Amino acid sequence: MVVLGTRPEAIKLAPVVRAMDASPVCEPIVVSSGQHREMLTPMLAALGVRAHADLGVMRDRQRLSGLTGRLVTALDTVIRDERPDVVIVQGDTTTAMCGALAASYEQIPVAHVEAGLRTGNLYNPFPEELNRQLIGRIAHWHFAPTERAAAHLRAEGIPAADVLTTGNTVIDNLHWMLRQGTGEQAFRTTGKRRILVTLHRRENQGSGMRGLAGAVRRLADRGDCEVLLPLHRSPTVRESLLPGLSGHPGVTIREPLGYPDFTATLAACDLVLTDSGGVQEEAPSLGKPVLVLRATTERPEAIDAGVARLVGTDPDEVFAMASLLLDDADEHDRMARAVNPFGDGEAADRIIGAMIRDCLRPDAENRPALGPAASNGTATGDLPRHTVSDGTRADGAVASD
Incomplete structure (x- = not known):
């Protein structure tokens, strides 16, 4: 289950959903909180992503406490109905924090995309810094966009085996969208x-x-x-x-x-x-x-x-x-002309490859095994060849790059 609710979450999780759609062993269930509903609906369509559920929890000029309560309750219901094997959240929104919390209450492992960002000040940015630190205490997989973010997580006591440096999925999506060639720039003037x-x-x-x-x-x-x-x-x-x-x-x-x-x-x-x-x-x-x-x-x-x-x-x-x-x-x-430090456009493949590898290899300590995939005779040799961050593919072979 992929939980999102804002436009930035849609942008950064769309490559992950597309990578799951391309995999024979993954079935994405996209749940929208509607935190940015007016902006989110056309966004998802442009990104080739379909929301399976919209929780409709937003209220005008709401307080964070009210939004949090409604989100956890609504997400608990949809998680109980769908019983996903994994819940994926991204970043530091209230939707992401509540998605991780609701999954944890149901003892479902959480994957955190764009993990490890820190300012060290709980009130700047607010409430994002608090949200991402809370998700960091809940998540099983921590997909860090940069090595600096990964180092933050390790310094906080997250096991190194649970932290993978992947690059940022926003770069995946930016390159994908520009290749589509469907956008029009909005400036009015030329020569300025x-x-x-x-x-x-x-x-x-x-x-x-x-x-x-x-x-x-x-x-x-x-x-x-x-x-x-x-x-x-x-x-x-x-x-x-x-x-x-x-x-x-x-x-x-x-x-x-x-x-x-x-x-x-x-x-x-x-x-x-x-x-x-x-x-x-x-x-x-x-x-x-x-x-x-x-x-x-x-x-x-x-x-x-x-x-x-x-x-x-x-x-x-x-x-x-x-x-x-x-x-x-x-x-x-x-x-x-400086070099962008945020990735090469292959982050989503690394994320999905790592999750497939871990979920279908339940012999590793504290790794969740996906029930249907683990019991249907699927062999690791049949897995899609997603590249993972340690230079191997999900089928165990060494990646060419």
């Missing part, structure tokens, strides 16, 4: 520098986001830029951003873009300003410098590699750093 801005983080909402809107407006005031802002559906985000940006001729405000259009827009921009985790991973794959509008990031690999800079939320600092990259071609090119 194109800045893509995405803002939604809970800790930035309110005065911090209003300040960032002021910095964005100053960039648009330059006259040589077009700022594109796909506006998050959160009422609080809209209340923070719209008063300072609506009506400016240099600012294009759009409703959230579908994923095909977003990837095409990302490919067409010159600079990205974002507080999104996923965009920090996607943009470097396309050679787009990223300014991270947060006080902390759980993706320091991007900072270390030189593909992103952590500039915080001070409007003057944001404006100054963005102006530097717009005006200094050498500074821009240094970031655009």
Whole structure:
């Protein structure tokens, strides 16, 4: 069972679902919490993924405690009905945390995709840092996107055998979507520098986001830029951003873009300003410098590699750093040419290959055995040849690469 509810989860779990669909020994059951329902439904269709159930738990301006209670109850019901062998969650959303918790209550092993990200501050980002640490105490498989993330898990006492460095599935999906060629970029103008801005983080909402809107407006005031802002559906985000940006001729405000259009827009921009985790991973794959509008990031690999800079939320600092990259071609090119540390586009195959290997080899200590697969005479020699992180295939042979 694959549990998701937000647009980023759909993006990062779609390659995993497609890899399961391609395997003769896996049957994915996709369950949506509907946490981002309006954005999620068209997203899943564009990604070739069908949700088997939609829990419909969202309420307007809900508190996290209410959402958590409704999610655990609804997920408990669907898990009891479907009795999956494994529950897969991704990242650090409330949906992911509740999916892991509900599976644990039913003693069903949990696989955590994008495991091991840490800032060390439970309130930044909030509640994501708490969620991913809780999932880390529950999960059986920990699929870390980078070696730094894997090291965090091992340092927390997770057995090394349960931690696999796979790369990030967002890179798998980005390459897949661009190959489809179905998206249209959303900038209005030509001949101007194109800045893509995405803002939604809970800790930035309110005065911090209003300040960032002021910095964005100053960039648009330059006259040589077009700022594109796909506006998050959160009422609080809209209340923070719209008063300072609506009506400016240099600012294009759009409703959230579908994923095909977003990837095409990302490919067409010159600079990205974002507080999104996923965009920090996607943009470097396309050679787009990223300014991270947060006080902390759980993706320091991007900072270390030189593909992103952590500039915080001070409007003057944001404006100054963005102006530097717009005006200094050498500074821009240094970031655009740096190597993306987040993967090679093969993460989903590694994830599914490792799970198949473990589930169909129940002799390994503390490894769950899938009942139907373990009892139907399937031999390891019949498994699909997914590559796993230790350089072997699921059939035990050495991978050519």
